[in-house]
Amino acid sequence: MYFASPHVFAIQIPSRLRDSGPEVYNGEKEGSILMQEVTSPMSAGLAVSAGTMSRLRTIAREEGTTPQDLAEKAIRRFLRQEARRRIQREEDAYRAMHAELRSVYPDQYVAVLGGQVIDHDPDQLALFRRVEERYPDALVLIRQVAPETEEVYAFRSPRVDEL
Numbered sequence: 001m002y003f004a005s006p007h008v009f010a011i012q013i014p015s016r017l018r019d020s021g022p023e024v025y026n027g028e029k030e031g032s033i034l035m036q037e038v039t040s041p042m043s044a045g046l047a048v049s050a051g052t053m054s055r056l057r058t059i060a061r062e063e064g065t066t067p068q069d070l071a072e073k074a075i076r077r078f079l080r081q082e083a084r085r086r087i088q089r090e091e092d093a094y095r096a097m098h099a100e101l102r103s104v105y106p107d108q109y110v111a112v113l114g115g116q117v118i119d120h121d122p123d124q125l126a127l128f129r130r131v132e133e134r135y136p137d138a139l140v141l142i143r144q145v146a147p148e149t150e151e152v153y154a155f156r157s158p159r160v161d162e163l
Helices: 050-063 067-104 124-134
Strands: 002-004 008-013 023-026 034-037 044-049 109-113 116-121 141-144
Touching: 044 050, 050 067, 067 109, 067 116, 067 141, 109 124, 116 124, 124 141
Parallel strands: 023 044
Antiparallel strands: 002 008, 008 044, 023 034, 109 116, 109 141
C-alpha cells in the first residue's frame, strides 16, 4: 500500500519484518533516517523521497514485481548483513577477552553483548533462557569458553591415485 504526500512516499512494511514494536522510518531527504512512534500498533511505514520512490517503481516495473516486494527484499538483506556484522563484532570481542575468560569462566558458557560479558553459566540452556528474557531483541553471542579460542576440525579425505 502506498501513502503519498507532495514530497514523501511511504511503503507499508509487513509486520513480519518489524523486530520490536511500531516504528516508522521517515526519510525527509534521501539517506536520512529518523524514528518516531506510530499510533497504530498494527502498522509501520517506510517513508522515502519522491526520487527514490520513482527509481523503485521503475526497477519494480522492469523486474515484474512491486515496489513493496523490492523494499522488503532490500530490508531483509540489510538486516541479515547487519546481524552478521554485529555478531562478528561480538566474536572479535570474545577473542580479545579469551585469555581472561579462560581464567574466570573455564568451560562455562558466556553471553557477550556490546563487547562485554553480560552473563555466564555452566548450563547453556539456562543461560540462553535468561538472555532471551532480559535481551529479547538483541543479538547476543553465546559461546563456551574452551581452552582454544577457535575449534579446529581435521577431516581425512580418501585420495584416489592415478593408475
